[in-house]
Amino acid sequence: MKFVWVLITVLSLNAFGLTYKSDNFTVEYDANVSKEIVAKLATQIEKERAIVLNYLNQSTSYHGTPIKEPLIVYISKKKRIPYQDWNTIHLPEKRVLQTFSEEVLSEKVKGTNAGLAVIHELTHVYAVSAYRKQKKNGYEDRFFDDGIAVFLQHRFGAAPEYPDFGHDLYRAVAVAATEYGQLIRLAEAENVRHSAKTGLGRKLAYLQEGAFTQFLIERFGLSTYLEIYAGADVKVKTGYSLIELEKQWATLISVFML
Template identity: 55%
Template sequence: MLKRYLLILFIFSASTYAKSFKTEHFTIEYDENVPLGVVEQLASRVSENRNVILGYLNQSKQYKGTPIKEGVIVYVSKKHRIPYQYLNTIHIPEKRVLSAFLKGHSDKNGMAIIHELVHVYAVSAFRKQKKKGYGGRFFDDGLAVFLQHRFGEAPGYPDFGKDLYRAVAKASVKYGGLIPLAEAETVRNSSKSGIGRRLAYLQEGAFTQFLIENYGLDSYFRLYFGENFSAVTGRTFAELEQDWISLIGRFDNKKSVERH
């Protein structure tokens, strides 16, 4: 009982010191040490990115909106070192926010606002499927990486502005081969190698790009929302993976790309 009371007290105390900046579509939560001018710039960036994402998603008649109905909260976080999304909340590291809008701060990784907003506005049919403690976010992270790459204001993780196909080919050589796509999420969440985690993200984004380029956005979202691969594309997932591997191999100047 005492632990529960202290937890409630801590949450109440933490919220007392937090400030809120409310807009029509989202609220930014931040601490007092973050200048209001920075918060206003962040709000403008989030609003622009939100419009870009929804504009892209709504090109497809298959997109029906998000099941997340709560108002979006953008939390400028001291705790998290990397951007993170959970339900209607996205956490952006305070260091990265200050780096983006204040001189004298440096963080090359960027805020990944588009990436995290995609997780809020585009929830795949596989999101709640669990495997070894992780949700089924292969498609979700693939779309998030692809749209961050395409529409992000500045180069950032995992591609740092490089073409996704070329980035996969290069990273796979360092890793020792491609990760089987069915294992990408497991590697992304549990890899002890930074290059393994990065390659998994890159592969998910590059495979998303491959599907959209070859079968169109409507067909891609049919897959995203759970329809059978053969019914939508005429090819199985395994066959599509082989097509994709052959494509990636064309971007490796040193040797043919093989599966790890």
């Protein structure tokens, strides 16, 4: 009887916990997602993984990721939005099916919050800031981590994605801040993002993190940015405090609000 139980357990795992091995990661999925769709997803992830790593490796300041476990992409029935947890990226099953099913490929509506944001989540795996290890109000401090993830998704994403949907990040911040009534202080961006699970405040916090990352990279270069990302003193690296840089960035954003 024990042998029969073990056999049934193994068969159940094979039937409901399928895996697809790619060169650099494993996709885990349920049987109701076809292997053809999983293969299409894996192809996209391989391409976007190469984009993220090649961009980061332009700089000698990039020293890889502390995440050494093999990458897993989990097609999840439970997650409603893409999510990264250490070496695992969770992608909502519904969005995967919507993205790669042949019958809906010609009907995708751009500008909706229904994408996979693969570059965003891969960036979280391959670029871990020194600040993410710190807790801020009970959460990981992802100000810089989400900043570069939003920035790279905007620059290199295959399709428009939340929070900017393909619009210029500075302009998107200006529009959202006008609607919100003001810019969010950068020191408060993470608090606003966590307290507002949806809505304008959360969107603006994400946009500001991405736009400020863009500002730093454009102003001081990728290598200096990645040194700050790794924990180097901002004033030593740029000649300005973070508060002074925020004022300069806010002045730039204000031009787009005229």
